[in-house]
Amino acid sequence: MSARRILPCLDVDAGRVVKGIRFQGLRDAGDPRERALLYQDQGADEIVVLDVSATPQGRDHGVEVTRRIRDALSIPLTVGGGVRTADDAARLLDSGADKVALNTAAVLDPALLDRLAARFGAQCTILAVDARATSPGRYEVVVRSGRDGTGRDVVDWTREATARGAGEILLTSWDRDGTREGYDLDLIRAVASAVEVPVIASGGADRIEHFRDALDAGADAVLAASVFHDGNWTVSSVKQALLASGIEVRP
């Protein structure tokens, strides 16, 4: 079986890496190209870039950042944020993304997933889901950085999205994001057991147990931002600790 993956995430606003809690209070955390190459050297399995400011007017930022990173990056690059049409996705792929993540646009127009998968393949088409706990074991899909609920159940939505062609799920706990309280393990279990495609856990990483517990709960990959940006962990130190506890990762 392919190894579990560690994915540093760069939230990019107007060409700079930023960080914040629950999508609010953004602070500068450097140049995306420098960050991507640093994490590649540390043994990152992929780099994820989310353009948190993406708007129709600002979408060229994403293209430009993608191109700058791609030139030097020899590992996979996922880009999300502001993708509303198959042509938006094509622009990012043409500038060097290997996979494109869809979030709000897929909720508004689920058939967009079918179109992307048919044109670029399921392995290019990632569904990003922001999940908010509503009652024990129940999660609602939220959009627009958590400002809007959708009434959709997260497990139902991920099942529908993979049936439509999404090849991977980027699953963010809106409740945990930026809190450093650990990944939401119930959320991971619920989705990982409902779909056949790989699940990337996101939101809440701080301690090494958090990474390990998320992978034990069924995540194929774990995504984190602040702990890497702040230097609490390097990717290689996380991997060494996971290897020591018997989880297979690429050393």
Place this chain on the structure above:
Amino acid sequence: MSAAVLVVPTGTANLASVEAALARAGHAATRTVDPDAVRRAERVVLPGVGTFAAAMDRLLRGGLAEALVERIADDRPTLAICVGMQVLARASEESPGVDGLGVFPVTVRRFDGGVRVPQIGWNVIQPEDAPREPGWVYFANSYAMFDPPGDGWRLAWATHGRRFVAAASRGAVLACQFHPELSGRYGADRIERWLGRGAA
């Protein structure tokens, strides 16, 4: 920069990662769908993401399919990646009824056996014979060849639920189920070896 490498767009592939990897290895890339250029070029890359049927549809227009089969038969330097490798097979479960190029007399099949599909991530590639070293490479595929693809090909294997063909090489022809352009140092070495000696 050394001689340009010709990259065949299949209409579905994102070529930027392949072109960036070639550039890092010191070779510019030129895109073309002209079968005569594909016949003449010193080196040709057939990348591929997307579906078997979509890639074949593009190759069957205007004689690209024949030009590629000829190159491979003549042992001209050719690198086929992912779906680019799969279209060298006779057929694929992904697109029933669609003929592949038939270089490999096997059918591409879907992963099964309780593993995640698509396979997305890094896996260990095990070459059958020295001097090739095992190493970590990146895959993004739901389908693969599970049977040896005919005589004369040197194989490397990987396992995702079942053992599958991770790469097949013969002379100057290299077919990779993994993405060498996304496989870090190991992938870069593989590309440089193919570029440098023409040998796979």
